[in-house]
Amino acid sequence: MSSRLIEVGQADVGETALLENRAAARPRRKGRQAANQLLPTWMNRGARLGLSVFIAIPVCYLLILSLSPEDAVDAGRLFPSHLILSNYAKAWTEVQLGRGFIDSAVMGGSAALIAVLVSTAAAYPLARYRFRGAAPLFYGTLGLQLVPGPMILLPLFVIYSMLRAVLDVTVVGSYWGLILTYIAFSLPLSMWLMVGYVRTIPRELDDAARVDGASGASIFWRVIVPLAVPGMVVAFVLSLLLGWNDVLFSSVLTTQTTRTAAVDIQLFTLTQNEEVVPLYAPLMAAGVMVAIPVVAVYMFLQRYLVGGLAGGAVK
Amino acid sequence: MQIGQVPHARRLGRTGKGGIYGDRPIWLVAPAAVLIVVIIVLPVLLGVYIAFFNVNVYTLGKWFQAPFVGVKNFTYTLLNTNSAVGSAAHGVLVSIKFAVLSTLVATPIGILGALTVNHRFAGRSFFRSWYLVPYVIPLVVTATVGRMMFLNGTGIVDRALSLMGVSAKTYWLLGPKAFWAMLAMEIWQVWPFTYLLILAGLAAVRDELYEAAEIDGGRYLVKLRYVVLPEVRGLLILSMVLSTIFHLGNFTLPFVMFSNPPPLSVAVLPIDVYYRAFTAVQFGQAAAAGVLMIVVFLIPAYIYIRASRLREALSS
Numbered sequence: 001m002s003s004r005l006i007e008v009g010q011a012d013v014g015e016t017a018l019l020e021n022r023a024a025a026r027p028r029r030k031g032r033q034a035a036n037q038l039l040p041t042w043m044n045r046g047a048r049l050g051l052s053v054f055i056a057i058p059v060c061y062l063l064i065l066s067l068s069p070e071d072a073v074d075a076g077r078l079f080p081s082h083l084i085l086s087n088y089a090k091a092w093t094e095v096q097l098g099r100g101f102i103d104s105a106v107m108g109g110s111a112a113l114i115a116v117l118v119s120t121a122a123a124y125p126l127a128r129y130r131f132r133g134a135a136p137l138f139y140g141t142l143g144l145q146l147v148p149g150p151m152i153l154l155p156l157f158v159i160y161s162m163l164r165a166v167l168d169v170t171v172v173g174s175y176w177g178l179i180l181t182y183i184a185f186s187l188p189l190s191m192w193l194m195v196g197y198v199r200t201i202p203r204e205l206d207d208a209a210r211v212d213g214a215s216g217a218s219i220f221w222r223v224i225v226p227l228a229v230p231g232m233v234v235a236f237v238l239s240l241l242l243g244w245n246d247v248l249f250s251s252v253l254t255t256q257t258t259r260t261a262a263v264d265i266q267l268f269t270l271t272q273n274e275e276v277v278p279l280y281a282p283l284m285a286a287g288v289m290v291a292i293p294v295v296a297v298y299m300f301l302q303r304y305l306v307g308g309l310a311g312g313a314v315k
Numbered sequence: 316m317q318i319g320q321v322p323h324a325r326r327l328g329r330t331g332k333g334g335i336y337g338d339r340p341i342w343l344v345a346p347a348a349v350l351i352v353v354i355i356v357l358p359v360l361l362g363v364y365i366a367f368f369n370v371n372v373y374t375l376g377k378w379f380q381a382p383f384v385g386v387k388n389f390t391y392t393l394l395n396t397n398s399a400v401g402s403a404a405h406g407v408l409v410s411i412k413f414a415v416l417s418t419l420v421a422t423p424i425g426i427l428g429a430l431t432v433n434h435r436f437a438g439r440s441f442f443r444s445w446y447l448v449p450y451v452i453p454l455v456v457t458a459t460v461g462r463m464m465f466l467n468g469t470g471i472v473d474r475a476l477s478l479m480g481v482s483a484k485t486y487w488l489l490g491p492k493a494f495w496a497m498l499a500m501e502i503w504q505v506w507p508f509t510y511l512l513i514l515a516g517l518a519a520v521r522d523e524l525y526e527a528a529e530i531d532g533g534r535y536l537v538k539l540r541y542v543v544l545p546e547v548r549g550l551l552i553l554s555m556v557l558s559t560i561f562h563l564g565n566f567t568l569p570f571v572m573f574s575n576p577p578p579l580s581v582a583v584l585p586i587d588v589y590y591r592a593f594t595a596v597q598f599g600q601a602a603a604a605g606v607l608m609i610v611v612f613l614i615p616a617y618i619y620i621r622a623s624r625l626r627e628a629l630s631s
Contacts, residue, residue, distance in 0.1 A: 035525035036517075037434040038543060039535060047431045048442060051424070055449055058503060061471050062460045076469025122347035129339050137348055144355055146612050148564050150588040151605040152355065155362035158370065158378050158598055165376025184354040191347060216340035245453040247567045248585075252593055262455045266571050269459055280463060287456040298451040299444060 062291075066284035073280045087285035094279060095268050095286045100261035107175055107250075107260065108243025111182030115190045116236045118183075120228055123194035124220045128206065138195065145188045149248050156181055157252060173255035181249050186239035193238070197231030198224060237297055244294060261290050366602035375598060388603035392591070399576040399590055403604045406587035407611060413498065413583055414562035414615075418555055421502045425509025425554070430539075433517045443514075450507035458571035461500035462488065465572075472496075488573055494580040497569055504568075505558055512554040516547035549626065556619040563612055584608045 039047070064080075065073055066087055072080035091097055125131065126138055160171035171177035201224060209219045243250075243260070250260040259267075268283055365378055366388055374381035392403040400406065432442045449457070464471050465487035473485055487496040524542045533541070566585035569577050576582075576590055588608060592601035 034434040035522050035529060036520070038430045038517075038538060044431050047427050051428055051431070052442070052445060054503070055445060057471070058457070058460045058464060058500075059448060059452075061464060062456070065463060074469065076466075076471075076474055078471065078474065118346045118350060121343040125339070125341045125344050129341060131339070131341050133348075134344075137344065137351075140356075141351060144351070144359075146560065146609075146616060147355070147359055148585060148588075148605065148608045148612060149566060150585050150592070150601075151359060151362050151609060154588065154592050154598065154601055154605055155358035155365070156354075157592070158361065158365060158375065159358065161375045162378060180354060183350065184358070187347065187351060187355070216338045217343075220340055220343060245455065245567075247455050247570060248589070251570075262453065265455050265459060269462060269571055270575050283459060284463065287459050291452045291456045294453055295448065295451050298447065302444070 062284055062287060065281060066288045068281055070279070070281050073284075087281040088289065090279070090282040091286035091289065094282050095264050097261060097264060097286050097289060099257075100259055100264040103254070103258055104244050104260040104262065107178045107258075108182060108240045110175075111179045111186060111243055112190075112236045112239035114179075115183050115186045115239050116194070116232050119187060119190040119194045119235065120198075120225065120232055121220070122191060123198045123228075124224050126191075126195050127198035128203070138191075141188045141191045145192075149185070152184060153181070153249055153252060156184070160253075172253055173258055175258060178250060178253045178258070181253060182239075182243045182246070185246075185249065186242045189242070190235040190239050193235045194228070194231060197228055197235075201227045234301065237301055241294060241297065244290075261286075265290060362602050362605055365599055366606045368599050370598040370602070372596035375596070378598070381599070384599065388599045389607070392600045392603045392607070398587075398595060400582035400587050401579050403584070403587050403607055405579070406582055406584045406604065407607065409494070409581065410563055410583040410608075410611060413494070413501070413565075413581075414559045416498055417501045417505065417562045418559045420498075421506040421558060422509050422551075422555055424502070424506040425511075426513050426551075428506065428510040429513035429517055430543075433514065446510055447507050449504045450511075452504070454504065454565075454567040455571050457500060457504045458568045461496065461568070461572045464500075465496040489578055491578075491580045493573055493578045497572060497581050500572065501562060501565065501568060505561060508558055508561070509554045512550045513547055516550040517543065520546045549623070552619065552622050556615045559615040560612060563608075563615075584611065 033041070037044070061078075064078065067083040067085065068077070068080040068087075069082070069084055122137075126134055157172075160177055163169045163171055205223050205227070206219050209223050214222065245262060246260070247262050247266050250263045251266060254260060254263060265283070265286055268279075268286065365381070367383060367385060368374075368378065368381040369384045369388075370378045370381045394402055394404065396402045396405070428446050432439055432446070465473075467473065467486050467488070470487070472487065476482075476485065486492065520542065524546075525538055528538050528542050531537070563583075564585060565583065566589065569581040569583055569586050570589070573581055576594070577586060584604065584607065588601050588604045591597050591604055595601075
């Protein structure tokens with residue numbers, strides 16, 4: 001999951017930066033097809049239409065069901081006679097999504113903050129200096145992304161159980177247990193992003209500060225950190241989303257009072273099996289509300305990456 | 316990637332505090348290094364360790380006193396089919412089938428998507444954002460929608476089938492058909508990943524190459540075969556390897572989309588590990604399945620390393 005998130009950030013940066021440069025350098029050719037058009041026009045249009053419909057089916061289904069009266073959902077009617085908004089209010093009360101949102105934000109946010117601070121500190125020496133252990137640390141961190149989630153969760157759970165049995169410390173259900181777990185899960189990703197980002201900060205700035213007599217640590221605080229803020233924001237948001245989207249860790253390490261929004265949805269799905277009155281429509285409304293912040297953040301991030309990363313690289 | 320170096324640092328030797336280039340604050344890596352060792356490396360090693368011990372509901376709190384059982388956890392996990400999610404051998408097969416099929420279907424869709432939005436046209440930025448939507452919707456939501464779409468009789472899939480005159484009682488969420496329902500949702504949500512990587516690769520292709528192909532009289536097929544393919548081959552292999560690894564690690568989709576426990580046809584390895592650990596409370600066996608999972612993860616990684624070496628050898 002983590003490497004999947006990396007690629008969004010990285011691909012977007014390269015892609016948009018390059019495209020913008022090209023657009024500036026090359027006037028548009030009139031009356032002829034662009035040389036970089038790779039499919040015949042009819043095929044382009046057909047494929048775009050096909051893909052758009054393919055994407056739209058589940059998205060529209062989600063939106064329509066979230067606005068439909070319950071009886072229309074149960075009957076499987078795709079076009080209900082009227083649309084209602086009450087499902088959204090119901091999702092808030094029945095699924096208790098409000099508490100889930102706060103839990104997701106608090107735990108995901110703290111973990112992301114710690115992961116970003118720690119990884120920015122580590123990224124500076126890793127990007128600038130050659131020292132013993134640098135390569136194993138960097139490549140080891142990359143390799144750790146290959147460890148499957150259940151294989152991180154399982155031993156952590158065993159350790160948490162031991163803490164309870166031996167030291168009488170309860171971790172499962174506490175905020176910090178999940179925060180610690182999320183840090184473990186997002187640290188490789190944010191390290192990778194931050195090392196890449198610090199490399200884009202021109203070395204001449206370090207040298208200029210050195211000439212002015214700055215120590216290594218003050219170069220980090222006064223030169224690197226201020227310039228790395230855009231990268232840190234991206235790493236923070238991507239780490240936050242890891243927590244927001246996670247079901248595996250939070251379904252095991254939270255209790256009723258600390259559940260995240262994603263687990264609320266998952267559990268709500270399960271209760272459908274037994275309940276007499278199914279609440280599919282509010283469930284869909286809850287889904288919409290969980291998805292909207294993420295989709296909005298990505299759309300915002302897309303632009304942020306262009307402005308922040310591409311701009312910083314040229315300076 | 317190369318680890319960076321201070322200019323002339325080697326010539327100056329190790330510059331301590333007060334050297335020409337000042338001190339090197341290597342200690343800044345300490346918090347990250349400590350955290351990585353304490354909360355990732357040691358737990359994962361512990362996970363491998365308990366795969367050889369009988370850690371269950373009774374010995375969980377004091378796992379260090381659990382009896383050593385050798386490879387019994389592995390043989391039991393692999394072969395015994397009594398668990399709610401079947402044997403781990405079954406899990407390995409389902410996982411591989413799922414990952415390979417998903418990658419094989421999603422990759423061409425991603426390539427097609429990238430090809431349609433490479434050149435400038437009115438509405439390009441809209442399509443570029445729209446194509447990302449399945450990928451950015453949280454998987455738990457995608458899984459919930461998938462469950463609704465494949466509901467027996469009333470879901471949109473069954474409604475569409477009945478419009479075409481096929482029986483409406485299909486029970487997509489139970490039995491062997493569940494695999495195909497899961498595969499459909501996985502492909503839907505993950506193809507934009509390939510799209511992103513290929514689009515990034517296409518953006519790096521200089522227009523001169525296409526123009527040269529045009530001057531030589533080449534049209535689309537020539538451009539695709541002789542310009543695009545050589546330029547994006549590396550990224551294409553990378554995207555296939557990474558997406559195979561995502562598919563192998565996908566826990567949320569089978570966990571949320573189906574009943575609890577999910578049908579055998581979707582009991583992939585992450586589900587297998589989860590149920591052994593947190594429902595059956597057989598941590599030794601779950602860890603054994605987890606070790607198996609790491610081994611399965613290493614297959615695509617190994618193929619990638621081999622493929623990139625092969626490419627280096629061919630190009631030199």
